[in-house]
Amino acid sequence: MLHNIPKDFRNLRACLVxxxxxxxxxxxxQGCDNCEQFLSMKHDRDKVYDCTSANFDGMIFLTDPDDSWVGRWQMISKKKIGIYAISVSGTLPNAVVSEIRAMGMHYKPYMRDTTSKNAFGYEHSIIPI
Known part of the structure; x- marks a missing residue:
């Protein structure tokens, strides 16, 4: 569980999904604990920069996803234990979105960006189509 907790607060990034x-x-x-199966960031620094953002607001430490009202409020209650941003600015590059579509999934841009008018409140930013 603790392997996914950052050891310091330098060079932190948030997954765009x-x-x-x-x-x-x-x-x-390690890749992303929730999204590695379709983002494939492990051992690919360029993909890490493409699929994450250093521009995020707030932090939530999700310790009990099944029993967390904050997790439900932030729509992360079905995610792995870890630290999550309240809001993340940015969107995946077109090439990554195309890869996701080829896997039969659909990406909702700006899903995790609560500062954007495009945040419609979907539970997941990647959904099967």
Whole structure:
């Protein structure tokens, strides 16, 4: 469980799909605990920069996803234990979105960006089509 918690607060980034926060090195060595199956960031620093953002607001430490009202409020109650951003600015590059579509899934841009008028409140930013 503690392997996905950042050891310090330098070089932190948030996943553009699920908003999990890790260091650049953690995303590169472990990938995203929630999104690795379709983002494939593990061992690919360029993909880490493409699929994460250093521009995020707030932090939530999700310790009990099934029993967390904050997790439900932030739509992360079905995610893995870890630290999450309240809001993440940015969107995936077109090439990554195309890869996701080829897997039969659909990406909702700005889903995790609550500062944007495009945040419609979908539970997940990647959904099967």
């Amino acid at each position: 699920c908003s999990m926060i890790k260091s650049i090195d953690q995303f590169e060595s």
